[in-house]
Amino acid sequence: xxxxxxxxxxxxxxxxxxxxxxxxxxxxxxxxxxxxxxxxxxxxxxxxxxxxxxxxxxxxxxxxxxxxxxxxxxxxxxxxxxxxxxxxxxxxxxxxxxxxxxxxxxxxxxxxxxxxxxxxxxxxxxxxxxxxxxxxxxxxxxxxxxxxxxxxxxxxxxxxxxxxxxxxxxxxxxxxxxxxxxxxxxxxxxxxxxxxxxxxxxxxxxxxxxxxxxxxxxxxxxxxxxxxxxxxxxxxxxxxxxxxxxxxxxxxxxxxxxxxxxxxxxxxxxxxxxxxxxxxxxxxxxxxxxxxxxxxxxxxxxxxxxxxxxxxxxxxxxxxxxxxxxxxxxxxxxxxxxxxxxxxx
Amino acid sequence: xxxxxxxxxxxxxxxxxxxxxxxxxxxxxxxxxxxxxxxxxxxxxxxxxxxxxxxxxxxxxxxxxxxxxxxxxxxxxxxxxxxxxxxxxxxxxxxxxxxxxxxxxxxxxxxxxxxxxxxxxxxxxxxxxxxxxxxxxxxxxxxxxxxxxxxxxxxxxxxxxxxxxxxxxxxxxxxxxxxxxxxxxxxxxxxxxxxxxxxxxxxxxxxxxxxxxxxxxxxxxxxxxxxxxxxxxxxxxxxxxxxxxxxxxxxxxxxxxxxxxxxxxxxxxxxxxxxxxxxxxxxxxxxxxxxxxxxxxxxxxxxxxxxxxxxxxxxxxxxxxxxxxxxxxxxxxxxxxxxxxxxxxxxxxxxxxxxxxxxxxxxxxxxxxxxxxxxxxxxxxxxxxxxxxxxxxxx
Numbered sequence: 106x107x108x109x110x111x112x113x114x115x116x117x118x119x120x121x122x123x124x125x126x127x128x129x130x131x132x133x134x135x136x137x138x139x140x141x142x143x144x145x146x147x148x149x150x151x152x153x154x155x156x157x158x159x160x161x162x163x164x165x166x167x168x169x170x171x172x173x174x175x176x177x178x179x180x181x182x183x184x185x186x187x188x189x190x191x192x193x194x195x196x197x198x199x200x201x202x203x204x205x206x207x208x209x210x211x212x213x214x215x216x217x218x219x220x221x222x223x224x225x226x227x228x229x230x231x232x233x234x235x236x237x238x239x240x241x242x243x244x245x246x247x248x249x250x251x252x253x254x255x256x257x258x259x260x261x262x263x264x265x266x267x268x269x270x271x272x273x274x275x276x277x278x279x280x281x282x283x284x285x286x287x288x289x290x291x292x293x294x295x296x297x298x299x300x301x302x303x304x305x306x307x308x309x310x311x312x313x314x315x316x317x318x319x320x321x322x323x324x325x326x327x328x329x330x331x332x333x334x335x336x337x338x339x340x341x342x343x344x345x346x347x348x349x350x351x352x353x354x355x356x357x358x359x360x361x362x363x364x365x366x367x368x369x370x371x372x373x374x375x376x377x378x379x380x381x382x383x384x385x386x387x388x389x390x391x392x393x394x395x396x397x398x399x400x401x402x403x404x405x406x407x408x409x410x411x412x413x414x415x416x417x418x419x420x421x422x423x424x425x426x427x428x429x430x431x432x433x434x435x436x437x438x439x440x441x442x443x444x445x446x447x448x449x450x
Numbered sequence: 451x452x453x454x455x456x457x458x459x460x461x462x463x464x465x466x467x468x469x470x471x472x473x474x475x476x477x478x479x480x481x482x483x484x485x486x487x488x489x490x491x492x493x494x495x496x497x498x499x500x501x502x503x504x505x506x507x508x509x510x511x512x513x514x515x516x517x518x519x520x521x522x523x524x525x526x527x528x529x530x531x532x533x534x535x536x537x538x539x540x541x542x543x544x545x546x547x548x549x550x551x552x553x554x555x556x557x558x559x560x561x562x563x564x565x566x567x568x569x570x571x572x573x574x575x576x577x578x579x580x581x582x583x584x585x586x587x588x589x590x591x592x593x594x595x596x597x598x599x600x601x602x603x604x605x606x607x608x609x610x611x612x613x614x615x616x617x618x619x620x621x622x623x624x625x626x627x628x629x630x631x632x633x634x635x636x637x638x639x640x641x642x643x644x645x646x647x648x649x650x651x652x653x654x655x656x657x658x659x660x661x662x663x664x665x666x667x668x669x670x671x672x673x674x675x676x677x678x679x680x681x682x683x684x685x686x687x688x689x690x691x692x693x694x695x696x697x698x699x700x701x702x703x704x705x706x707x708x709x710x711x712x713x714x715x716x717x718x719x720x721x722x723x724x725x726x727x728x729x730x731x732x733x734x735x736x737x738x739x740x741x742x743x744x745x746x747x748x749x750x751x752x753x754x755x756x757x758x759x760x761x762x763x764x765x766x767x768x769x770x771x772x773x774x775x776x777x778x779x780x781x782x783x784x785x786x787x788x789x790x791x792x793x794x795x796x797x798x799x800x801x802x803x804x805x806x807x808x809x810x811x812x813x814x815x816x817x818x819x820x821x822x823x824x825x826x827x828x829x830x831x832x833x834x835x836x837x838x839x840x841x842x843x844x845x
Binding site for chain 2: 134135169207211216219220223224225227275277288289292294297298299324325326328329332357358361364370371375378379381382383387389390393394395396397398400401403407429431432
């Protein structure tokens with residue numbers, strides 16, 4: 106894991122994503138992308154690093170995952186990582202981002218207030234579709250570029266965050282979400298919005314960025330992973346790793362799975378074994394147990410097929426086991442350790 | 451115990467004209483909508499299912515191969531009860547274009563369709579989907595009611611967009627309304643109108659500051675595109691809003707039933723909880739909760755603890771306490787031990803699902819609920835959808 110320490114305290118580690126500062130995590134709804142994003146943030150924050158974990162859909166998934174107070178549109182520390190790192194959380198709010206942006210780039214005094222009064226801010230953040238997405242990504246862009254010392258410019262000062270993890274919209278929308286700046290740039294052919302959009306697009310497409318996909322070993326999430334990778338490639342976004350979430354440990358041996366699927370298990374033997382340990386071996390019970398094994402074998406076979414599809418993608422792949430007690434703050438730490446051990450962070 | 455959601459009574463009631471399936475992403479909303487539509491059609495209703503963004507194979511199971519924005523008949527359903535099933539996928543750009551073409555004067559319409567800002571808004575930006583889902587629902591209902599004596603459809607089943615906040619589609623008409631009533635649209639629309647300048651004088655001098663700022667931020671060309679777009683839409687906005695309000699009212703009336711869809715997972719049920727509260731707040735008629743992919747064991751008589759201890763006892767007997775008792779791998783009782791351990795693991799998952807469902811019920815007493823057992827495979831065809839429909843009806 107840790108290979109040594111570089112001057113200035115930044116450790117040199119051999120991970121699959123050295124050089125990536127913006128980790129974008131997406132996946133089909135229900136695959137656990139928020140928990141994976143949280144675990145990745147913790148994993149990246151090992152060894153004294155500062156990591157920002159940002160969400161853009163206002164769902165408060167991060168605060169619920171870490172069991173802390175709801176996040177505001179300002180950054181707050183939400184977790185200490187093992188070995189001294191810190192994770193900050195941010196729920197990016199389009200309106201706050203727009204006001205901040207206007208203030209930062211245009212020094213709008215009275216005009217800012219007037220825009221708000223005339224409903225221009227509401228128009229931009231809720232009615233005018235797309236502007237909202239631009240603002241949300243724009244805020245993430247700002248966090249990636251921010252320096253720890255705000256007065257220092259360029260490479261002289263350390264970045265405010267060593268890494269940023271974005272809990273992005275679900276995979277069905279993510280390519281469009283990330284490419285929105287490109288479309289805005291088409292719309293605004295000249296002017297400040299154009300140049301801002303261009304810089305954001307350049308960052309998103311650079312080797313500093315990786316879009317990771319979370320999936321389950323089920324048909325629809327895997328299909329969506331395949332489709333999303335194609336979508337991302339089509340718009341030139343760098344595809345990162347695939348995280349297979351909720352992997353189940355094998356319970357039955359391959360031989361037993363085969364027998365269960367072929368229904369060659371002897372009912373009499375099972376009934377005799379059950380009777381021996383004083384379990385009443387009714388027909389219902391024995392049939393039930395055999396049916397469970399057959400369903401399980403069918404499911405395992407499907408999981409194997411899906412795993413093959415994922416292997417065919419030829420992306421770095423990580424496997425996170427099912428947490429029997431469900432996901433809580435301790436579960437996230439366990440997942441983070443697993444990701445570190447597998448070289449994702 | 452929560453009351454049981456009687457899906458057959460719901461879709462069998464001729465008063466039920468619209469069923470809206472909503473829930474977090476990935477919980478099986480579209481499958482639920484399709485299965486309900488099929489079941490209703492095969493029980494004799496004339497159904498149209500509006501899906502927003504179906505998974506490919508599910509779409510294929512309904513015979514939907516392309517986004518064509520018009521309902522197509524689903525083949526091979528059992529229509530002996532006199533029912534029919536049409537299905538469609540929403541194409542938001544086409545829907546938007548149709549609105550423009552139907553409600554703006556021909557020259558104006560072309561001007562709007564050619565505007566770069568319009569093209570971006572209508573085809574690619576998130577958010578448009580919610581407006582257009584509402585618009586399409588309104589259109590389907592209008593079409594259904596065109597001939598009251600012989601309605602093309604008597605039941606519309608809608609799958610909701612996978613919105614960031616999932617109920618965004620409910621807010622769409624209100625947002626549109628607040629925008630249309632706002633000063634900002636007048637400000638944007640006015641300069642492009644004849645006599646606009648004079649009209650603007652009634653505003654404060656702040657107008658100039660705002661326009662200058664907008665032009666500074668957006669750039670003159672983009673501001674011009676936006677203004678042309680807004681001015682062109684201005685003529686049709688009234689109708690747009692009226693229909694959005696109408697659809698919103700339709701959702702509130704007695705002929706509509708909302709089904710909240712979830713899975714037996716903490717996050718999905720938390721979202722479901724939010725939906726239930728939100729629908730209640732809006733006065734929207736909630737029919738009940740569908741919990742998908744609930745784990746059930748086939749041998750419910752045997753507890754997880756008893757199964758595990760039986761497995762251990764078998765291992766002990768076999769190994770005589772020595773190394774012979776490898777957990778599952780070998781020995782003459784290996785098969786039975788494997789079955790018992792598998793049963794124990796599955797019984798635990800089933801128990802966790804039941805616990806989560808119970809907690810939801812405790813928090814929302816009186817909400818009818820139905821559980822759909824987990825299937826090993828995804829749904830690919832009408833046979834699979836029928837099976838889901840059966841489970842929804844409690845069979």
